[in-house]
Amino acid sequence: MTGVAGRSRPQAGGASRVVGRGRFRIGGVVRFVFIGIYVGFLLLPLYWMAVTSIKSQDDQLADPPVWFPGEPTTTNFADALNRFNGWKGLENSLVVAVFTTVLAVALGTAAAYSMARFRTGGKHLAFWFLSQRLLPPIAVIIPVFLLYSRYSEEWFGFVLIDTRIGLILLYTVFALPFTVWMMYAYFRQMPAELEEAALVDGCSRLQALTKIAWPLAAPGVVSAAAFAFIFSWTEFLFAQVLGRDEAVTAPVALAGMITFFQGNLYGQASALTVVSLVPALLLGILVQKHLVRGLTLGAVKG
Amino acid sequence: MDRHIRWLLVSPAVLIVVALTIFPLAFSLWVTFVRYDFTLGPEHPWVGLDNFVENWKDPVWRASLWRTAWFSVSMVAIELVLGTLLALAMLRPFRARRVLMTLFVIPLFISPVVVGGFFDLFVRRPYGVANQLASWVWPGTVTIDFSNDSPWLYLVLITADVWQWTPFMFIIILAGLSAIPDTLYEAADLDGAKPRQSFFFVTLPLVLPVVLIAVTFRLIDSAKLFDIIFSLTRGGPGTDTYTTSYYLYQQGFEFFHLGQGTAGAWMFMIILTVISYWLVRRLLKPTEEAA
Numbered sequence: 001m002t003g004v005a006g007r008s009r010p011q012a013g014g015a016s017r018v019v020g021r022g023r024f025r026i027g028g029v030v031r032f033v034f035i036g037i038y039v040g041f042l043l044l045p046l047y048w049m050a051v052t053s054i055k056s057q058d059d060q061l062a063d064p065p066v067w068f069p070g071e072p073t074t075t076n077f078a079d080a081l082n083r084f085n086g087w088k089g090l091e092n093s094l095v096v097a098v099f100t101t102v103l104a105v106a107l108g109t110a111a112a113y114s115m116a117r118f119r120t121g122g123k124h125l126a127f128w129f130l131s132q133r134l135l136p137p138i139a140v141i142i143p144v145f146l147l148y149s150r151y152s153e154e155w156f157g158f159v160l161i162d163t164r165i166g167l168i169l170l171y172t173v174f175a176l177p178f179t180v181w182m183m184y185a186y187f188r189q190m191p192a193e194l195e196e197a198a199l200v201d202g203c204s205r206l207q208a209l210t211k212i213a214w215p216l217a218a219p220g221v222v223s224a225a226a227f228a229f230i231f232s233w234t235e236f237l238f239a240q241v242l243g244r245d246e247a248v249t250a251p252v253a254l255a256g257m258i259t260f261f262q263g264n265l266y267g268q269a270s271a272l273t274v275v276s277l278v279p280a281l282l283l284g285i286l287v288q289k290h291l292v293r294g295l296t297l298g299a300v301k302g
Numbered sequence: 303m304d305r306h307i308r309w310l311l312v313s314p315a316v317l318i319v320v321a322l323t324i325f326p327l328a329f330s331l332w333v334t335f336v337r338y339d340f341t342l343g344p345e346h347p348w349v350g351l352d353n354f355v356e357n358w359k360d361p362v363w364r365a366s367l368w369r370t371a372w373f374s375v376s377m378v379a380i381e382l383v384l385g386t387l388l389a390l391a392m393l394r395p396f397r398a399r400r401v402l403m404t405l406f407v408i409p410l411f412i413s414p415v416v417v418g419g420f421f422d423l424f425v426r427r428p429y430g431v432a433n434q435l436a437s438w439v440w441p442g443t444v445t446i447d448f449s450n451d452s453p454w455l456y457l458v459l460i461t462a463d464v465w466q467w468t469p470f471m472f473i474i475i476l477a478g479l480s481a482i483p484d485t486l487y488e489a490a491d492l493d494g495a496k497p498r499q500s501f502f503f504v505t506l507p508l509v510l511p512v513v514l515i516a517v518t519f520r521l522i523d524s525a526k527l528f529d530i531i532f533s534l535t536r537g538g539p540g541t542d543t544y545t546t547s548y549y550l551y552q553q554g555f556e557f558f559h560l561g562q563g564t565a566g567a568w569m570f571m572i573i574l575t576v577i578s579y580w581l582v583r584r585l586l587k588p589t590e591e592a593a
Contacts, residue, residue: 031391035402038388038468045465046408048431049420063428107315114311121312127579132319133519134574135327136526138550139567142560143329144322151325173322176315178519182474185511185585186481205307219477226407226473234413236529251413258419259533266423273416280411284404287473 053077053270060266076267077275080257084265086272089253094279096164096249097232100171104228107172108179109221113209115180116187117195126184133177137237144170145241162246170238175228182227186220187213226287233279250276334565340558353565362541363566366549367573373456373545374524377463382517384464385471392472393479407473409466418533421462425449450539459543462530471516478512479505511585518581525574546570 052060054072080086111129114120121128149161160166194216195208203211214221236251243249254272257265334353336346357363388406392399409417425432425448436444448454482505490500528547535543537552544552550570554563 034387035391038384039402039405041465042405042409044435045420045424048424052423061429065429065431065434067431103318107318110311111315114308118308120308125312125316126585127582129315129319130518130578130582131575132323133522134578135330135571136547136550136567137528138547138554139330139564139571140323140326142554142564143326143333146329147325169318169322173319176319180315181515181519182512185515189481189508189511209311219481223473223477227470230410233411236413236415251415254413255415255419255533258422259415266419269416269419273412273420277408277411280408281404283411284407285400287403287407 049270050274052266053274055267057267076271080268080272081275084257084268084272085248085253086250086275089248089250089272090276092164092167092243092247093233093250093276096167096171096247097229097279099164099168100175100232101225101228103168103172104175104179105221105225108176108224108228109183109214109217110209111176112180112183113187113213116184117192126181129177129180132173141238141241144238148242160242162243164243164247167232167239167243167247167249170242171232171235174235174238175231178227178231179224182220182224183217186217190216222287226283229279229283233276330564331568333561334568336561338561338564340560349561353561354569356559356562357566357569362544363546363549365541366544366546367570369544370525370527370546373460373527374521377460377467377524377527378517378520380460380464381468381471381520382513384468385516386475386513388468388472389475389479392476406469408469410469412466414466414529415533417462417466418530421458421465421530422449422534425458449535452542455535455539455543459530459534462534463524463527466530467520467524470520474512474516475509478509482508514582514585518578521581522574522578525570 051068053076054074055066055069055076056071056073059066059069115126145161147160148166149159152158152160160169190213195212198208198212199205234251235249236255239247239249239252240255243252250272254269254276257269257272335348335350337349337352338346392402392406412420422430424430427433427445427447427449430448432448433444433446436446446454448458486504486508487500490504495503526547527545528551531537531543531545531548532551537544537548541549546566547570550563550566553559553566
């Protein structure tokens with residue numbers, strides 16, 4: 001096993017010197033103009049949201065619109081976090097998203113590896129996973145609610161409604177199709193020779209997965225994990241029905257401020273959204289670090 | 303040894319999916335064939351295919367199908383083009399790359415229902431800023447009612463979706479591009495391939511499976527477009543922005559015709575299944591393409 005890595009390392013170093021000579025890319029000025037325009041498109045709504053979070057109610061409803069408030073306020077933040085379930089929502093969202101991500105990536109990578117290397121279940125299993133995503137939520141939301149609130153207690157003796165564990169289990173099921181497919185595509189593309197060499201050198205299958213295949217598929221694992229996290233961090237419809245009180249998540253708390261009876265608590269909603277972006281920034285840093293690493297890892301495969 | 307381990311690896315994922323979906327699926331299948339109406343009492347008489355027929359007789363349902371189709375196709379097409387260009391532009395390191403990467407993923411972390419709410423705030427007259435922005439680039443004072451007037455309303459919805467989901471395409475395509483071994487480009491280089499040729503013969507074939515997956519999942523999700531409609535337009539004005547999911551939600555949760563809503567959801571699923579199977583059929587082929 002170490003022999004494999006040892007042999008390929010000098011090769012990787014040699015390749016990085018000539019990285020991408022023949023690569024097609026968008027060139028020079030056009031490239032940065034395009035990036036610039038996209039950044040503008042991205043930032044404008046974000047800026048508006050950020051600035052709304054420090055506006056007083058009067059400034060929010062001013063005509064013409066106020067681009068920066070004369071007297072910035074922090075009351076929206078205090079309000080959103082303490083009065084409108086903000087902290088509770090963020091805490092629940094974080095716990096649910098982290099556990100969902102770990103579960104979905106662990107189960108999904110294992111399944112995808114088996115499907116890619118041994119063709120387990122063939123195309124039927126692969127499409128079965130995908131098909132979990134096809135049914136519109138409306139068809140299952142009532143039965144899931146019944147299952148969680150009534151039958152889980154009648155049949156198994158525990159309640160899943162309004163619990164974090166209930167959301168984690170359901171989100172894992174929803175996140176799995178994407179995780180499985182993402183990793184399936186990566187493992188299929190990856191040459192099997194490296195793992196076979198490791199097996200010949202005396203590795204077990206499980207070691208070949210964790211020590212060779214997994215690190216090589218790192219960019220895929222990172223994107224799969226990121227999207228599992230994102231899915232659970234932003235899901236609204238099921239959280240609204242299944243986690244109203246104890247397991248209220250951030251999107252449910254937010255939607256309560258801007259859509260339902262309370263009407264237009266946009267200042268508070270902006271404030272809570274700004275706070276909820278902290279994990280986004282952390283995860284963004286993580287994602288791009290691994291994507292860059294993916295660039296150099298690619299060289300090992302050749 | 304391998305024989306056991308292959309099933310051992312697959313079974314946890316399969317088991318958790320089966321455990322949580324078997325009852326909801328069976329229940330929802332049953333519901334499509336009975337009258338399950340919260341307003342009509344607790345009996346659930348068998349009605350055969352009536353629930354399915356009811357949907358097809360409703361012109362709003364048929365209109366919602368077409369609207370959903372052109373919504374999702376245009377949204378995903380724009381996202382694909384922007385995401386690909388962005389990934390190509392961001393592939394080579396430059397100074398601000400780290401900061402930009404972090405910035406680019408932000409929209410993904412905001413719940414779609416919240417994005418819809420903020421775009422509403424952004425365009426709503428008079429305190430929304432969209433008209434003021436338009437006045438800067440367009441002569442005169444612009445007073446478009448973005449949340450009610452016909453082409454603009456669709457534009458706002460599509461823009462909101464593109465704003466939110468272009469990063470999804472971007473990340474996946476960038477990850478796919480990054481995973482291509484440099485040795486392949488060196489080989490192409492040695493064979494005298496021009497950058498354009500290496501794009502079409504090296505980059506494209508290797509990145510295509512990942513792109514197809516991204517497109518398939520985006521198409522499926524955008525076909526189920528609900529959250530943005532829910533917080534931005536509520537389907538209005540009238541039924542002008544009803545997507546199929548919003549229509550079904552309304553049937554089930556506002557009119558309480560659960561049977562009809564669920565029957566519609568199953569029909570919609572069949573349509574989606576056919577389309578997505580067609581899209582991924584290449585990926586499902588057991589033969590490996592030579593990489």
